Amino acid sequence: MEQSLYPVEFLHFGIHLKFELTETGIFLKICVVNFSVLGLFFHRPLALNLKAQPGENVTLSCQAPDGVDIEWSRTDLEELQYVFLYRDGHIDSDYQHQSFKNRVELKDKEMKNGNLSVILKNVKEEDSGTYECRFKAAGEGRRKRAFIKTKPISTIQLEVADPDPGELSGCRLNLNSLTGFYFMLEADPEQTLCVD
Structure with missing residues (x-):
């Protein structure tokens, strides 16, 4: 299985200096220092096959750094429709596919230790498909309707069917x-x- 490095920018770095030239020399008038850490999140993408029966709740697992925006999508949904989106510190349901409304929630509402897993409630056969989890550092510039354009860090193939007798x-x-x-x-x- 492929391993990937995902850059995650948490802060910014910069030094701003303003000098003043006088008759007696050059003086530092203003010094502003900003710093940042560019972290590399080393991750082996998770790939799971899950089977469930109609009516069960299923956990779609995903793990990433703290303080990120996340998107759960299903590969057969139209563009600009998603299963679950969390960005800018809250759940965004504006473009959530109708069939997932009020059926998907974070497993850990505080997302402690980067737990981005979601629970899909009361699954139906129509929920069968390939689910992908992506993340992006929170607050990075992104248009309101834009999907997160990174490789998935978790891919789950879900099959919902009645059990064989x-x-x-x-x-x-x-x-x-x-x-x-x-x-x-x-x-x-x-x-x-x-x-x-």
Whole structure:
């Protein structure tokens, strides 16, 4: 899998000097120093295949530096439509595709440690597709309607479908107050196997 370096500019650097020439010499009149750090975020793009059943909630995972704008898109959506966009410190739903409105939220609302993952709620078969996460340093010049034009740092292929009748559909952890914890394995809709 390809590894990439993503430049992220956090601050700016500059020195502004103003000199005054007098009969006795040159004097520094004004000195303003600004500085910045240009960080390189080393990242191996994440690629996942997820399967879900209709009605489930799915986490689309993405990790990047703190203090960035993020965009989640799906490759088959028209330009200027997206799954989720967070920029300038808030969620921007102006150009969010209608089918995702009120169904997508940040997994960690504070995005601590660069967690840009989102939860897609109540998935449907129409949600199947390829999802991509991109980021850009917050506040960098970008037009209101412009997509983030960087390589995706996370690509997730989501397949939403009802389970096959013979397919193992899941494992749940249930608490029984008399016997303690036990696992319930569903072999198919007609049979249930419990292991204490």
